Amino acid sequence: MTSRHAEVIATIADALHDAPGVRALFLSGSHGNGLADAYSDIDFVMVAADGPSDAVARLWRDAVARTGEIVLLWDRNVRPALINAITADWTRTDVVIVKPDQVGAQAQDSLKPLFDHDGIFERLPETSPQAGIDPARLRYQIEEFIRIVGLLHLGIGRKEYLNGVLGLFHLRNLLVDLLIAETDAPNRGGVLHLNRLITDEQKKLLYSLPPPVPERDALIAAHLAYAEA
Template sequence: MINAITASWLRVDVDIVTPAQLASRSKDGVKVLIDPDGLFDALPDVSANREPNPKRIRWQAQEFMRILGLLPLAIGRQEYFNSVTGLFLLRNLIVELMIEETNAPHRGGALHLNRLITTEQKAALAALPPLVAERDALIEAYLAHAALYLPRARQRAARLGIDWPEAFEAATWAHLRDALGLEAPRSGG
């Protein structure tokens, strides 16, 4: 991937791929600039829906809980700015989950989120508390992120027949209860 920006802010992204890498794409997802072997013509017209990756979905849930479980450590050390970084990671996991929920065939770059998620998902993201480096605001925000992510991720895992990491979730909430007196949120996105 080559990214360039001209002096007048014309942005250019060029993805140079091998024939094998191109074979996994479709005509509706690429604009070919150079194709001396005519590989573009052999591509399907439209992308097939992606199949969910059970290992990735399980990893995302476990990663969310791992970051959530680090909150007492960060609060205890008064690492409030690092806690904002943790919230950013949680928010990214929520966005990844939402994109997976829509099964968008062409993800595009970082600046394509609006076309990948639904109006409801956008409203849920907008309702999350801002990322503020203060103790009480951080705790509130971590709980709000958990309330949005965990029920959605659990439902998606159930729909796909993926085992939910129950023991890890229970251990995470027990840890948060013992360290900070926090309880699992009752509702969410």
């Protein structure tokens, strides 16, 4: 943990420790499971009696504002219980706000208590179950890959070579998702942890694939290479 991260965590915890309705605050994500580095964002789980209410959201925003000027705030936009914030030095903080009876989905090995007025942490299971592979998502990834490859003749026929480049980017993302599913690595985190989610052999495969070039023959060769991979 960097000194800046430690400062932000301590400031937010201190601001919320005695806030009305806030019962507990935990570190989650990479700071919660011990895998954080200097580039990690700071993830929190806050337990509030009323859940992600407007009043609790204001308490959180004010706590983050103590750590620096907020330049971006997504207040329960992406998910109803999630608030994302970025301060001027590009420190990224995320919080999921839950009611006390909603904490059961968490586990001790993925959280680090900052304060816990009601002893919630001790009642959580010790370890998180491995999520495993979602068959429906896996099927989508494969079918979507095939669908995009199947559009190659359209792009070539219309000479839409720039769209062919965009198609390759989609194929690469889908291939990476499949490689991650193949390793089924624990503590997946975000895609920015790719180095620890795929094997050296898989990395070698990705490095070997041809670059996206907006030319007919190059696009055909690249699509075929991705399909073979």
